[in-house]
Amino acid sequence: MKILINGSKGRMGQAVAAAAKLAGLEISAECDIGETFTEADVAACDCAVDFSFHEASPELAEACARAGKPLVIGTTGHTAAERARIEAAAEKIPIVWAGNYSVGVNVLNWLVGKAARLLDPSFEIEIVEMHHRHKKDAPSGTAEKLLAIVESARGCDKSVEKHGRAGIVGERCREEIGVHALRGGSVVGDHAVIFAGEGERVELIHRAESRAIFANGAIRAAQWVCGGKAPGIYGMEAVLGLE
């Protein structure tokens, strides 16, 4: 199986190249700024993998649609217009598009959804995430996804979120969902979801130790999407059979 990597000089592009080699895949093209993919590059691959910059993904999706090649998008931060162009391309080809390719985080998402439905609302939910000191946004995209999962399971909206506490904040409301972002050191990414009940507590935790986990998940997605999937957009839930 031959893959085209877009954003090949980046941290993730290099991790994807390493994971592809370990998985026995051939890299048919490594593309980045100044070495933009050509129609011939896209035609020569079995699947394109994009970990570049949000502006670059729609163009690659459209080239893949023209060539009839599946695509795996890891890049984040797309605008609404860019998302619409990718969605239009997905009418012609299958696209796996996930904000987090870690197999463990996707299993965490699934477990958190199950726990939020199985544990009654007397179990109060707090989400804690920790990342390295260089991270610029908070909470993390993965914490946002966890929030969406518990809010959907509990049938509530974002108004229940409590981002940090300081001062005389009063007693906790039962439906509140606390969110806390810790920053420091070289932490790749930790996420904990705590369900605190009367006399017992369930804690679901994922700790990322290396970017290789995202690259391995993206390679798994590339292998899955090359297996004759229908056009459309798929998440890692579909790749892992978690749906």
Ligand code: NAD
């Ligand atoms: P990075 O800055 O190290 O690498 C990005 C690479 O893309 C650079 O080499 C850059 O030159 C290249 N690039 C920029 N514009 C381009 C263009 N128009 N065409 C081709 N290449 C272009 O960043 P990174 O840490 O490797 O992350 C890349 C993307 O992947 C980010 O959007 C990040 O949020 C996302 N990411 C996703 C996951 C996931 O699991 N989905 C995990 C980690 C990172």
